[in-house]
Amino acid sequence: MxxxxxxxxxxxxxPVIATGAQYSYAWGKVYNLLARLLISLLIVVSIWIVGLIFGHGAQGVELVCFIIGGMYWLWCPVYVASVRNNQYRRxxxxxxxxxxxxxxxxxxxxxxxxxxxxxxxxxxxxxxxxxxxxxxxxxxxxxxxxxxxxxxxxxxxxxxxxxxxxxxxxxxxxxxxxxxxxxxxxxxxxxxxxxxxxxxxxxxxxxxxxxxxxxxxxxxxxxxxxxxxxx
Incomplete structure (x- = not known):
């Protein structure tokens, strides 16, 4: 049938946005979480170093970058699952x-x-x-x-x-x-x-x-x- x-x-x-089951799948195992945490740390440190070199200009923009980079470990599974969903939605x-x-x-x-x-x-x-x-x-x-x-x-x-x-x-x-x-x-x-x-x-x-x-x-x-x- x-x-x-x-x-x-x-x-x-x-759906376009990841479901709970898809988020859990993309979350991965402990080593996947540790890898994302390390990337988040590297992003935050990189933003901080760039701020030291070129000066702290727009504080609001820098704060947003810190938040987005620091939360990479949390939102990355949503992005990964959504990209995979798009392979079917196309x-x-x-x-x-x-x-x-x-x-x-x-x-x-x-x-x-x-x-x-x-x-x-x-x-x-x-x-x-x-x-x-x-x-x-x-x-x-x-x-x-x-x-x-x-x-x-x-x-x-x-x-x-x-x-x-x-x-x-x-x-x-x-x-x-x-x-x-x-x-x-x-x-x-x-x-x-x-x-x-x-x-x-x-x-x-x-x-x-x-x-x-x-x-x-x-x-x-x-x-x-x-x-x-x-x-």
Whole structure:
């Protein structure tokens, strides 16, 4: 099942400003916070040094710069999440898709590579590997895609055949070619699967309930673009 959404609904379900879940995602881990705090400190110190060198001119402007720079650690996640939202909002068309889980499998993905010195002082390449769950989903019209996310204990309850829902983003009004996928919702478990919380989950649930008993006309199955596999 694939149902096009209006622009108004699109703007509600994928907002411009980061949601709480998106802010939490962009907040990162402790080392991310420490890195932002260090940047905030460097910004404040740089502004102070520039003021010493060139003199303290407009006190109001300098104070604003101090506040913005000093609070970088706090507002940066909002900016990061909003930029990521824009990657989805640049698609003019979006559709609500419902299908089912076809297959479940686990893979190990290379997340990052770093160089570290070993006990002999030689640089060695250290790979950061993460176990990820892959859900292959599809519908009777032939559409299929793979949604991937870091492994969580709550995912153990997922079984093939369960109802799966998500948004499909496209540059085509007929949604015949998909550019991006949102995170996946499993209504039977009230569970979300995905790397990034694209949608406002309360509004998505409302959309899910609204189309719960609908029987839309059969549409030609969309095809996946280059970014069809969601990561």
């Amino acid at each position: 694939l149902i096009p959404l209006t622009k108004e609904t699109f703007d509600q379900v994928v 698609f003019p068309y979006v559709g609500f898709w419902r299908g089912e889980v076809l297959d479940i499998f686990i893979t190990e993905e290379l997340i990052s590579q770093t160089q570290q010195a070993d006990q002999f002082g030689q640089l060695v390449l250290v790979e950061n590997i993460e176990r990820r769950i892959n859900l292959e989903v599809g519908d009777r019209q032939g559409f299929s895609a793979v949604v991937q996310a870091p492994v969580q204990k709550t995912y153990k309850a997922i079984r093939p055949g369960m109802v799966a829902e998500m948004l499909l983003f496209s540059k085509n009004a007929e949604l015949e070619r998909v550019g991006k996928l949102s995170d996946l919702y499993l209504p039977q478990l009230d569970l979300w699967v995905g790397d990034y919380p694209v949608v406002r989950r309360d509004i998505f649930r409302d959309i899910s309930n609204q189309f719960g008993s609908s029987s839309p006309r059969r549409r030609r199955s969309p095809s996946l673009g280059a970014s069809g596999q969601f990561r």
